[in-house]
Amino acid sequence: xxxxxxxxxxxxxxxxxxxxxxxxxxxxxxxxxxxxxxxxxxxxxxxxxxxxxxxxxxxxxxxxxxxxxxxxxxxxxxxxxxxxxxxxxxxxxxxxxxxxxxxxxxxxxxxxxxxxxxxxxxxxxxxxxxx
Numbered sequence: 001x002x003x004x005x006x007x008x009x010x011x012x013x014x015x016x017x018x019x020x021x022x023x024x025x026x027x028x029x030x031x032x033x034x035x036x037x038x039x040x041x042x043x044x045x046x047x048x049x050x051x052x053x054x055x056x057x058x059x060x061x062x063x064x065x066x067x068x069x070x071x072x073x074x075x076x077x078x079x080x081x082x083x084x085x086x087x088x089x090x091x092x093x094x095x096x097x098x099x100x101x102x103x104x105x106x107x108x109x110x111x112x113x114x115x116x117x118x119x120x121x122x123x124x125x126x127x128x129x130x131x
Contacts, residue, residue, distance in 0.1 A: 022072055026076065027069075030069035067104055071100060077089065081093055
């Protein structure tokens with residue numbers, strides 16, 4: 001074994017350990033988001049008079065957790081594919097990037113819609129108070 005291949009093997013091992021650590025963070029983030037969503041939706045469903053806005057807020061929070069988890073997952077895949085990536089690895093990275101982008105676009109749209117609804121409902125409250 002040459003010195004260059006030993007260094008390359010060491011770099012592969014370090015990159016693999018780093019990627020595993022990042023993947024663990026992604027799993028923890030997604031698990032935390034799921035737990036929070038289950039608790040929040042249970043609390044919302046059990047509370048009488050829960051509004052659609054409150055239910056939507058739960059799903060928005062969950063989507064944010066998913067985007068964060070997918071971002072870490074993508075980072076782990078980038079680290080894993082940094083040395084001689086296979087087509088399978090590149091395909092996986094591409095699929096995660098597409099899913100993350102899809103979630104981000106729809107999350108951004110939902111956040112904007114929610115802000116508009118909140119702004120409109122606040123404007124209605126202010127109009128009623130002024131009348």
